[in-house]
Amino acid sequence: MSLKRHFKGRGAQQNTPNRFLENSHEIRDDFLEFCRLEGxxxxxxxxxxxxIFPKTIVNTVTSPDVGMEYSMNPYQGCEHGCIYCYARNTHEYWGYSPGLDFERKILVKKAAADLLQAKLRSKRWKAKTIVLxxxxxxxxxxxxxxxITRACLEVFLKYRHPVGMITKNSLILxxxxILKELAKDRLVGVNIxxxxxxxxxRRILEPRTASIKKRLETIRILSENNIPVNAMLAPIIPGINSHEIMDLAKxxxxxxxxxxxxTVVRLNGALGGIFTDWIKKTLPDRADKVLHQIQECHGGSLNDSRFGIRSRGEGQIAAQIHDLxxxxxxxxxxxxxxxVLNHEQTYKDGQLRLF
Structure with missing residues (x-):
């Protein structure tokens, strides 16, 4: 019988090998037994x-499926631990595992606000929504x-620059x-x-996120303060939350x-193995059914990289989701x-132009 334990409060239950590294690290049962005996x-x-110390902070987004032109990330890795998160794969670029490392090794960009200010002040930069x-x-x-996120918002307000936000944490309140000031000039839109x-x-899919009650309350408070909110009902996972679409929308x-x-869930790169390991440990009674239904949405595979299709899915189950x-x-x-957000940046130097 395996001695490997459940990692409480985490989504992934393993550290899959990094595909870019020659060597991998494995915790063996005999080592776990040794640690138990030794206390x-x-x-x-x-x-x-x-x-970490990046030289730039604003990224150009080339994917036609994402719905944004520019983004910036104050942090890499995410302690929320959402098991389905597509960003897990990017942790491999930093030399870490997309499994537990993604949730436990958080890379912090302390200079993000300064880098953002330098970008907005650039003569070549034309105001476009940058998504946090x-x-x-x-x-x-x-x-x-x-x-760091608050410091970046202060920069956006200083330069009267449009910003989009995506989060599942009530900490945004x-x-x-700052959000109220930005909203006065149509400079902010929030995705919850x-x-x-x-x-x-929620607890098993997204172990360290805000509760559902808190998220709905966050939508309500933002909306009451005239801050526009788009709800992200994503990803839709057949057999787990696909039956909730109408109730979620209401x-x-x-x-x-x-x-x-x-979006319809897709499990590219290392995600397929991480999600499969998780669901067989967490929801063993329906693991095979869920995995087969995800495959049916993506041409028989858990992976799907086709632009225009990968986030929408295809086949009968995907069609049912789209109908709902x-x-x-x-x-x-x-x-x-x-x-539509305001892209007329009149505070290029951090102050109003008079002439």
């Missing part, structure tokens, strides 16, 4: 915060410690003062991710969301519309 910890499961964050959550728990209305589902609409978007989405939009969002 030692084989793995502390603690989160590490590692400073296109990769990992800018309001994950580490933000309480470093406050800490910065309500709501994947399920079931706390049990809940976010009732709390003030002006629109919603969705259309019904949800016509039922709960018929007269709602997410606004």
């Amino acid at each position: 030692e910890e084989a793995d502390s499961n603690r989160t590490q915060y590692i400073p 964050s296109g990769n990992t959550d800018c309001y994950q728990p580490v933000e309480r410690k470093f406050g 800490r910065d309500l003062d 991710s709501v994947t399920s209305l079931s706390e049990e589902t 809940a976010v609409s009732d709390n003030g969301a002006r629109s919603f978007a969705f 989405v259309r019904l949800a939009k016509s039922t709960y969002f018929k007269d709602k519309k997410f606004p």
Whole structure:
């Protein structure tokens, strides 16, 4: 019988090998038994915060499926631990595993606000919405410690520059003062991710995220303060949350969301193995059914890299999801519309131009 333990509060339950590294690290049962006998910890499961020093912070997004032109990420890796997160694969570029390392080794860009200011002041830069964050959550728990996202918002406000935000953490309400000022000039739009209305589902899918109650409350408070919210009902995972589409749409609409978007889950790169290992340990009774239904949405594979199809899926199950989405939009969002942000940057030097 295996002695490997459950990593409480984590999504991934293993560190898959990094495809770019020659060597890999494995925790063997005999080592775990030795640690038990010696009263030692084989793995502390603690989160590490590692400073890094990039030269730039704003990234050009070339994917036609993402819906943004530019993004920036104050942090790499994400302690939220969402098991389905596509960003896990990017942790390999930093020399880490997309499994547990992605959740426990958080790379911190302390100079992000200064780098952003230099970008906005550049004579060649023309105002376009920059999204916080296109990769990992800018309001994950580490933000309480470093406050980098708030510092970046202060830069956006100083230069009256449009910013989009994607998060599933109620910590965004800490910065309500800045968001309200940005919203006065149509300079901010917020995307709140709501994947399920079931706390049990949320807990196993996204172990260190804000509760569903907190997320709906966050949508309501932002909306009451005239800050436009788009709900991200993503990803839709057949057999796990696909039956909740109508209820999710109603809940976010009732709390003030002006629109919603969705994706069908896809498990590219190392994600396929990480998710398979997780679901067989966490939901063994329906693991095979869920995996087969995901495969049916992507031509018989867990992986799908085809632009235009990979986030939408294809086949009968995907078609059923799309039908429910259309019904949800016509039922709960018929007269709602997410606004276009203001791209007329008049504060190029951090002050109003008079002439």
